[in-house]
Amino acid sequence: MKAHETHVVSQFGPQAAAYVTSAVHAAGPDLEALDAILSGLRPSHALDLGTGGGHVAYRLAAHADAVTAVDLSPDMLAAVAATAADRGHANLDTVAAPAEALPFADESFDFLACRYTAHHWRDVEAGLRQARRVLRRGSPAVFIDGVANGSALADTHLQAVELLRDPSHVRDYTPGEWLAGLARAGFLVQSTRQFRIRMEFASWVQRMRTPQPHIDAIRSLQTHAPADVQRHFDIEPDGSFMLDVIVIEARAG
Numbered sequence: 495m496k497a498h499e500t501h502v503v504s505q506f507g508p509q510a511a512a513y514v515t516s517a518v519h520a521a522g523p524d525l526e527a528l529d530a531i532l533s534g535l536r537p538s539h540a541l542d543l544g545t546g547g548g549h550v551a552y553r554l555a556a557h558a559d560a561v562t563a564v565d566l567s568p569d570m571l572a573a574v575a576a577t578a579a580d581r582g583h584a585n586l587d588t589v590a591a592p593a594e595a596l597p598f599a600d601e602s603f604d605f606l607a608c609r610y611t612a613h614h615w616r617d618v619e620a621g622l623r624q625a626r627r628v629l630r631r632g633s634p635a636v637f638i639d640g641v642a643n644g645s646a647l648a649d650t651h652l653q654a655v656e657l658l659r660d661p662s663h664v665r666d667y668t669p670g671e672w673l674a675g676l677a678r679a680g681f682l683v684q685s686t687r688q689f690r691i692r693m694e695f696a697s698w699v700q701r702m703r704t705p706q707p708h709i710d711a712i713r714s715l716q717t718h719a720p721a722d723v724q725r726h727f728d729i730e731p732d733g734s735f736m737l738d739v740i741v742i743e744a745r746a747g
Contacts, residue, residue, distance in 0.1 A: 523689050524638045525549065527741050528607060531636060532557045537605035543593055543625055544611025548574035554607060555583035562603070563588045564596065593621035601630040609638040613656075613666050622679035629746040635681060636743055641688070642666045643738040648726045651719055658708045658715075659699055669740055681744040688740050695733035 528550065537558040542551040545563035551574060554561045563586060565571050571588040578586040591597050593615050606629050615621045629635060642649040642665075649668070656663040667675070673683055699709050716729050727735040 522691060524609065524739060524741050525553065527687065528609075528636055528638070529553060531634070531743065532605075535605065535634070537603075537633075539603050540605040540607070541598075541603040541628065543596075543606060543608040543621075544614070545574055545588070546570060546610060548577055550607045550609045551586055552578065552581060552583060554605070555581075555586045558605065559585060561586045562598075564591050564593070566590065566592055592616075593624060596624045596628050598628045600627055602628045604630050604633045606633070606635040607638075608636070610640070612637070612639050613664055614662050615664060618664070618667065619675055619678065622675050622681070626680040626746055631746050633746050634684075634743065635746065636741065637672065637676070638739065638741050639672075640666045640737045641672065641740045642668045643688075644726050645722070647720060648723050651715065651723050651727070655712045655715055658712050659704050660702045672740060672742060676742065676744055680747045682747040684743040684745060686740060686742050688738060690736045690738055693735055693737050695730075695735070698734075 532553065535557060537554070539560045539562070540554040540558035542548075542554055542561060542563040545551050545565045547570070548563060551561050551563040555578065561583070563571065563574055565574070565588070568590050571590055575586075575588050589597065593611070594617050606625055608625065612618055612621060625635065642652050652666055653663075656666060669686065669688070673686070676683055699712070704712075713733055716724070716733055716735070719727075719729065723729075727737075729735045
């Protein structure tokens with residue numbers, strides 16, 4: 495039986511190159527918002543917590559003196575390091591570690607970004623506490639992730655299709671759960687914004703190498719979902735749908 499962290503590594507490692515080149519992950523209004531936040535800052539050492547394809551780390555490298563990109567997957571980190579070298583980001587290094595047990599001293603960083611990763615953490619509260627621990631008091635942090643908006647019915651549908659697509663999925667948290675968790679971890683939330691992104695079905699399942707029986711189950715759930723759930727996600731005939739995303743700006747309290 496696999497540990498959760500092994501599930502994460504086995505899901506993402508073989509698809510490292512796909513996440514580096516993924517259009518959904520390489521661009522979007524959330525990265526534009528991050529660029530705007532960074533435009534007036536010059537961090538001495540920034541942390542990309544759960545770097546994935548490295549798209550946040552590459553942006554941080556243009557503003558910070560040094561960037562550390564953390565991820566569970568050695569294959570993902572190797573792809574990020576190679577891409578960073580190709581782009582001339584000599585100030586970027588990588589570290590393999592779980593969010594819940596970061597191998598850094600207290601207050602090691604003066605900027606932190608965390609994008610599309612917390613929904614994979616075994617223990618989100620522990621991960622947020624670690625994020626606060628390694629960040630200097632008063633320093634900014636940006637958290638970006640898909641969220642469960644709307645009714646309990648819509649929430650259940652989202653978690654079901656996410657888990658069928660990717661067995662390493664834990665939970666897309668609600669905005670309220672995010673704000674409460676950050677407060678308990680010692681962050682002071684400055685602002686939040688939400689928007690929606692279109693998840694193109696074929697590439698969405700291809701990135702995770704979702705088995706065909708699971709794809710069929712997702713399509714069945716979508717086809718038989720109540721009308722209000724179909725409207726909430728704007729489910730299209732081919733299974734493509736809209737995902738709610740939140741951008742949270744906070745500071746280490």
